Amino acid sequence: MQKARLSRVIVLAAVGAVALGACSARNESDSGGDTPPQSQAAAPAQASNAANPAGDGKAQCAPTSIAYAGTINGNNAALGQNILYGVDLAVTQHNKANPGCQVKLEKFETEGTPDKAPGIVTQIANTNSIIGVVGLPFSGESKAAGNIFNDKGLVQLTPSATNPTLSQNGWKTFFRGLGNDNTQGPAAAQFITQELKADKVCVVRDDSEYGTGLADAITKALGEKATCQQTVKTKQIDFAAVVNDIKSKSPQAIFYSGYYQEAAPLAQQLSDAGVDAKFVGPDGVKDDEFVKGAGDAAAKAYFTCPCVPADQFTDFSTAYKAASGKDPGTYSPEGYDLATILLKGIDAGKKDRASLLDFVKTYDGQGLTKHFKWDDKGELAKTTVWTYKVEGGKIVRNTEIK
Amino acid sequence: MLIHHELTTHVLADIKFDPGAFVDQFWQNTVDGLSQGSIYALVALGYTLVYGVLKLINFAHSEVFIYGAYATWFTFYGLGFRPGSTPDLPVFELIGFLLLALVVSMLVSGGTAVVLERVAYRPLRKRGAPRLAFLITAIGASFVLQQILFLTRGGNAERSIRLMKPEAQFTIFGAEITNVTLIIIIASVVLMVFADVFVNRTKFGRGIRAVAQDPDTATLMGVNKERIIILTFLIGGLLAGAAAFFYMIKNPQGASYQGGFILGIKAFTAAVLGGIGNLRGALLGGILLGLVENYGQAFFGGNWRDVVAFVLLVLILMFRPTGILGESLGKARV
Numbered sequence: 001m002q003k004a005r006l007s008r009v010i011v012l013a014a015v016g017a018v019a020l021g022a023c024s025a026r027n028e029s030d031s032g033g034d035t036p037p038q039s040q041a042a043a044p045a046q047a048s049n050a051a052n053p054a055g056d057g058k059a060q061c062a063p064t065s066i067a068y069a070g071t072i073n074g075n076n077a078a079l080g081q082n083i084l085y086g087v088d089l090a091v092t093q094h095n096k097a098n099p100g101c102q103v104k105l106e107k108f109e110t111e112g113t114p115d116k117a118p119g120i121v122t123q124i125a126n127t128n129s130i131i132g133v134v135g136l137p138f139s140g141e142s143k144a145a146g147n148i149f150n151d152k153g154l155v156q157l158t159p160s161a162t163n164p165t166l167s168q169n170g171w172k173t174f175f176r177g178l179g180n181d182n183t184q185g186p187a188a189a190q191f192i193t194q195e196l197k198a199d200k201v202c203v204v205r206d207d208s209e210y211g212t213g214l215a216d217a218i219t220k221a222l223g224e225k226a227t228c229q230q231t232v233k234t235k236q237i238d239f240a241a242v243v244n245d246i247k248s249k250s251p252q253a254i255f256y257s258g259y260y261q262e263a264a265p266l267a268q269q270l271s272d273a274g275v276d277a278k279f280v281g282p283d284g285v286k287d288d289e290f291v292k293g294a295g296d297a298a299a300k301a302y303f304t305c306p307c308v309p310a311d312q313f314t315d316f317s318t319a320y321k322a323a324s325g326k327d328p329g330t331y332s333p334e335g336y337d338l339a340t341i342l343l344k345g346i347d348a349g350k351k352d353r354a355s356l357l358d359f360v361k362t363y364d365g366q367g368l369t370k371h372f373k374w375d376d377k378g379e380l381a382k383t384t385v386w387t388y389k390v391e392g393g394k395i396v397r398n399t400e401i402k
Numbered sequence: 403m404l405i406h407h408e409l410t411t412h413v414l415a416d417i418k419f420d421p422g423a424f425v426d427q428f429w430q431n432t433v434d435g436l437s438q439g440s441i442y443a444l445v446a447l448g449y450t451l452v453y454g455v456l457k458l459i460n461f462a463h464s465e466v467f468i469y470g471a472y473a474t475w476f477t478f479y480g481l482g483f484r485p486g487s488t489p490d491l492p493v494f495e496l497i498g499f500l501l502l503a504l505v506v507s508m509l510v511s512g513g514t515a516v517v518l519e520r521v522a523y524r525p526l527r528k529r530g531a532p533r534l535a536f537l538i539t540a541i542g543a544s545f546v547l548q549q550i551l552f553l554t555r556g557g558n559a560e561r562s563i564r565l566m567k568p569e570a571q572f573t574i575f576g577a578e579i580t581n582v583t584l585i586i587i588i589a590s591v592v593l594m595v596f597a598d599v600f601v602n603r604t605k606f607g608r609g610i611r612a613v614a615q616d617p618d619t620a621t622l623m624g625v626n627k628e629r630i631i632i633l634t635f636l637i638g639g640l641l642a643g644a645a646a647f648f649y650m651i652k653n654p655q656g657a658s659y660q661g662g663f664i665l666g667i668k669a670f671t672a673a674v675l676g677g678i679g680n681l682r683g684a685l686l687g688g689i690l691l692g693l694v695e696n697y698g699q700a701f702f703g704g705n706w707r708d709v710v711a712f713v714l715l716v717l718i719l720m721f722r723p724t725g726i727l728g729e730s731l732g733k734a735r736v
Binding site for chain 2 (some may be wrong): 073074075077078111207229230231232233235236237238239240241242244245248261264265268272273274289292293295296393
């Protein structure tokens with residue numbers, strides 16, 4: 001009797017599912033397209049002397065490994081995958097061109113959280129065959145695990161962690177492949193007040209290391225124009241009270257300091273509530289996932305990012321697309337550049353952690369995205385910040401903030 | 403240590419006391435709190451019913467809920483809608499699609515709850531396992547259900563699909579009432595009344611109350627205990643499925659494998675707040691929790707949402723250890 005009833009429920013559910021699956025797709029997404037044409041800065045051309053992972057094809061080395069550590073399927077996975085595919089491409093190109101020097105890329109999933117990263121990084125540090133790491137994309141996990149790299153003398157090149165304090169811990173192994181938020185914060189403030197002409201700006205931060213650090217930097221740079229502050233939590237998706245508060249302050253622009261996972265629903269709920277302020281997000285928000293998640297609200301969004309548009313890096317973009325099936329995303333070229341630096345070191349005969357660390361420390365060379373030469377804290381001398389906007393459902397470059 | 407120290411200073415710097423914002427946004431927050439609270443209340447009913455009958459905190463109920471959320475998403479997807487901009491549908495078509503999604507979510511959640519009872523709890527009951535074993539099984543089942551979603555759908559939330567935009571229909575004291583809020587509040591109230599009548603007025607409900615009160619005597623009086631237990635899980639699941647549907651039209655990004663966890667904890671809190679085992683207590687607790695969370699955010703800032711909710715729980719349990727309305731499904735006076 002009970003058995004019969006139970007199976008009836010299951011059959012009913014199954015029939016429903018099949019019936020639903022049979023219907024065809026409609027309403028293919030096509031968000032926005034109503035952005036007025038703005039002056040778009042030309043994307044930088046590919047430097048002719050940019051380091052190429054293929055090298056001269058004559059490199060000889062014993063089999064060795066480098067690693068990528070960061071989110072792969074965890075929080076804000078798209079940001080990590082962009083980097084991973086870039087790194088992977090560099091290693092593949094290198095190995096193909098250099099039969100005498102095969103480098104293995106090992107991938108480690110940190111889920112992007114500060115509580116998981118230290119365990120994973122310890123595991124990497126204890127694997128002696130790994131002599132260099134591209135990774136820890138996020139600031140929170142970098143802060144939690146940076147000392148482990150330092151203790152084991154394992155060189156760590158981060159392609160995207162931008163919290164300024166990361167380079168002030170005395171870690172000898174930390175190198176940042178882009179500008180930090182002491183550059184991005186003021187640049188974003190300048191963009192919002194001068195280009196978007198907003199005098200009342202709401203700064204919304206999440207509770208991550210990255211979000212709080214960047215929010216402090218932009219708030220300081222905005223000065224009196226930062227007229228309201230709000231805080232949200234990682235993984236929050238219902239923002240009713242936050243939206244009500246922002247609405248009552250009627251800002252002209254909103255800067256969301258955090259990642260796309262929370263930014264997408266927030267942007268949508270703000271737009272639904274009739275808040276028509278311009279929505280500006282930093283590099284953590286600049287991803288296609290934001291555009292897809294925020295729906296119609298994405299058409300009005302802008303992004304700031306210490307990343308260089310890859311539009312002109314045609315060789316790279318073509319190879320990237322062939323390998324991953326996608327266009328390069330935020331920090332794909334940066335991941336590629338940093339992996340290339342490690343590979344150059346290996347090709348130059350560096351075969352242990354200490355010598356590879358020395359190699360990176362004294363490295364001085366052009367990459368796709370910029371010139372790489374680090375100071376003693378692991379920061380680059382010259383960095384750039386670009387702004388991006390959404391056009392026809394895609395993120396496109398806007399201007400370079402100077 | 404350093405990290406913790408900096409964290410505390412950050413947090414303390416973030417707290418704000420903003421009575422002005424609290425007063426200004428009071429009505430809007432009340433309305434939003436009511437709709438969020440209705441969702442908590444519907445999920446809380448599942449916790450409270452199962453507790454009443456089995457004296458078991460069914461921690462896997464949060465996953466029963468999230469399976470409903472996925473069901474809503476898949477229904478929309480199966481109907482041919484894709485993530486991106488919100489389509490403009492004729493009213494009748496829209497209502498039809500929404501009703502379909504509601505029914506599918508309820509069936510999926512109800513089915514999940516029944517299967518859960520069958521696979522996880524019944525074998526234990528047959529062997530007369532101690533109560534702690536049930537509790538650990540509940541937590542284990544919750545992980546299993548989560549990981550099934552993780553393995554099949556991945557770690558990221560499903561991209562939002564929605565069929566209707568929240569649009570203000572009218573205002574009360576300056577608070578905008580949107581179509582979504584209206585649907586959630588009205589439909590929830592209907593379901594709550596239905597659940598209350600079912601438990602208090604029907605033959606099946608009498609069975610549930612009888613088993614809750616004294617399982618052995620109930621069996622002697624001709625109540626089929628096993629059947630009542632399945633029924634209890636089914637009702638809890640159906641209500642959780644409805645809640646999941648409301649949750650998804652409110653937060654289309656809600657379908658993620660861990661997405662049920664916090665909401666489940668909140669609903670459980672709501673059930674304890676009102677008096678676990680007490681049907682009306684769960685309703686009251688859910689709505690109260692939804693309201694207080696929103697007021698607390700307006701007053702202290704957005705990141706204080708969970709703190710406010712749990713401080714409320716601690717305070718109420720301090721003065722009324724059995725919750726606001728007390729434990730009562732097991733008592734004769736229901």
